[in-house]
Amino acid sequence: MTGAPETTAAPPRLITSLLATSLLGRLPQAMSALALVRIVVDSGGGYAFAGALSGGYVIASTVGTPLLGRMVDRSGRPRAVLVGAAALSTAALLGLAALVTAVPAAAFACSLVAGFAFPPLEPTLRSLWPRIAGGRSLARLFSADAAAQEVLFILGPLLAVGAAAAFGATGGVLVMAAAGLVGTGLFCAHRLLRPVPAPAAHAGDHPSALRTRAVRTLLVAQVTAGLPIGVLTISAARLATLGGVPALNGWALAFNAGGALTGALLVARFPLRSAPERSLRVLLLLLAALYLPTSVFGLTPVLWLVGAYVAGLTLPPLLTQVFSITARATPEGALTEANGWVISAFGVGIGAGTAVAGVLAGAAGSGGATIAVLGASALAAAGATVASPTRLR
Numbered sequence: 316m317t318g319a320p321e322t323t324a325a326p327p328r329l330i331t332s333l334l335a336t337s338l339l340g341r342l343p344q345a346m347s348a349l350a351l352v353r354i355v356v357d358s359g360g361g362y363a364f365a366g367a368l369s370g371g372y373v374i375a376s377t378v379g380t381p382l383l384g385r386m387v388d389r390s391g392r393p394r395a396v397l398v399g400a401a402a403l404s405t406a407a408l409l410g411l412a413a414l415v416t417a418v419p420a421a422a423f424a425c426s427l428v429a430g431f432a433f434p435p436l437e438p439t440l441r442s443l444w445p446r447i448a449g450g451r452s453l454a455r456l457f458s459a460d461a462a463a464q465e466v467l468f469i470l471g472p473l474l475a476v477g478a479a480a481a482f483g484a485t486g487g488v489l490v491m492a493a494a495g496l497v498g499t500g501l502f503c504a505h506r507l508l509r510p511v512p513a514p515a516a517h518a519g520d521h522p523s524a525l526r527t528r529a530v531r532t533l534l535v536a537q538v539t540a541g542l543p544i545g546v547l548t549i550s551a552a553r554l555a556t557l558g559g560v561p562a563l564n565g566w567a568l569a570f571n572a573g574g575a576l577t578g579a580l581l582v583a584r585f586p587l588r589s590a591p592e593r594s595l596r597v598l599l600l601l602l603a604a605l606y607l608p609t610s611v612f613g614l615t616p617v618l619w620l621v622g623a624y625v626a627g628l629t630l631p632p633l634l635t636q637v638f639s640i641t642a643r644a645t646p647e648g649a650l651t652e653a654n655g656w657v658i659s660a661f662g663v664g665i666g667a668g669t670a671v672a673g674v675l676a677g678a679a680g681s682g683g684a685t686i687a688v689l690g691a692s693a694l695a696a697a698g699a700t701v702a703s704p705t706r707l708r
Contacts, residue, residue: 330447333440333507334460338467340401340436340498343408343491345471347372348548348669349565350487351426353475356552357484358416366549366673368415368426373545373666375430377659383435384442384655385523388648393439394503401499403432408492412485434499438654443507445642445650454586457638461631462579468572476565524653529644532706533637534660539698540599540633541664542691543606547571547623549672550609550684557681558616570620574627582632591636591643592707596699598633603695605629610688612681634661640707 348369355365383400387393407429415422444456478486502508524530551567587594608614608622637657645653668691675683 329505329507330456333443333502333505334463336498336501336505337436337440338463338498339494340434340502341464341467342471342474342494342498343404343433344376344437345468346475346487346491346494347430348545348665349472349568350475350478350491352548352552352564353479354412354415354484354488357479360416360419361677362549362552362673363677364419365552366670366677368411368423369548370545370666370670370673371423372426372430373662373669375427376433377430377662377666379431379433380435380438380659380662381524381652381655383432384438384651384653385649387435387439387442387651393508393651397434397436397439397499397503400432400434401496404429404434405492405496407432408488408495412488412492415485433495435651435655436499436502437658438651439508441638441641441654441658442651445647446509447507453642454635454639455583457635458579458583458586458631460638461634462576462583465572465576465579465627465631469569469576472565472568472572476562524645524649524656527644527646527649527653529640529707530653530656532702533640533657536595536599536698536702537637537657537660538664538667539695540602540630541661541666542668542694543602543609543626543688544571544630545665545668545670546672546684546687546691547606547609547626548669549676550612550688551623553676553681553684554612554616554619557612560616563616567620567623571623571627574624575630576627577624578628579631579635581628582635587632587636590704591639592704595633595636595640595707596702596704598629598636599699599702600696602626602629602633603692603699606688606692606695610685610692612685644707 351369351372352365355368356362383396386396390396407425411422411425411429414425444453448456474490475487478490482489547568551564554567555561555563605626605628609619609626614622638654641653641657642650672684672687675687
């Protein structure tokens with residue numbers, strides 16, 4: 316069966332603290348793109364390897380997240396899965412920091428392990444919300460979650476820049492490792508994190524969330540939505556190189572997240588009236604169009620930053636619709652996995668955008684970065700054609 320599971324009321328302070336601990340644990344996701352690019356570039360490496368390292372981490376996490384989410388659903392023991400994953404991911408990040416200049420191939424392998432083992436905090440949290448609230452309260456929780464995540468993605472790039480300035484090229488990666496381990500521990504200690512419903516006796520009673528057509532359609536939409544955002548990491552780094560101000564790339568990503576925070580606050584205050592299945596296509600088309608100005612490197616840095624801010628506006632409303640559809644269309648026993656796949660698809664788009672843009676920028680400079688932005692926006696628009704209301708119901 317589908318639909319929201321039985322809900323239980325929770326005090327707002329407990330909901331706030333649960334969200335806060337998950338955000339601390341998810342801080343490495345907000346820092347990874349810039350921290351992994353900076354650890355390479357600041358050590359004298361090239362953009363191609365930087366893009367491969369960052370993209371490899373993100374893509375590996377998109378593979379690990381739904382698989383670890385399925386482990387949570389099947390075992391009913393989220394704490395055990397999360398703690399074990401956090402320990403392995405932290406160890407791999409420390410290995411990456413130690414080997415990035417001495418043995419680049421080993422550092423790349425560490426990035427894959429760290430990404431794959433990143434604890435599935437976000438899908439676990441998103442599967443908890445329907446058990447905590449329902450109806451309009453659930454929609455507000457999704458909106459608040461999106462707003463808080465954008466605050467995270469404002470602070471993450473700035474923290475990566477500050478850590479690199481304070482502790483050297485490896486500083487951002489070391490802070491990533493510490494935040495992920497501490498945040499996961501606090502999340503697992505929270506009283507609202509309860510065991511998930513008892514798994515069925517037979518594996519056949521827990522079919523994969525991918526058997527749901529709405530989930531498969533959301534995967535396509537999420538991959539294409541992530542492409543322009545992944546490209547922004549490299550195009551912002553290119554802007555910083557052209558301007559001779561390394562901190563510009565951190566500010567560009569922070570401005571983009573600031574626009575997304577504005578979008579999250581607006582959708583929380585003025586919820587969309589149309590059904591999520593109908594709104595998603597329009598929002599994805601808007602996202603594709605709003606990233607186009609970031610392909611113009613002839614703009615002054617101020618105008619480019621404004622373009623990055625405006626580009627972020629539609630992402631939280633889009634994600635709010637995505638997770639509303641996921642909660643309504645997925646059986647409860649597969650909800651953590653479904654959220655994992657949907658989150659992972661977005662990460663695949665981000666990682667692929669970063670990796671391809673890194674190669675293009677390394678080969679053709681600003682022209683290559685421009686091509687990457689235009690191509691990513693075109694593919695996002697194409698993805699909107701797949702996300703029809705019929706397929707999402």
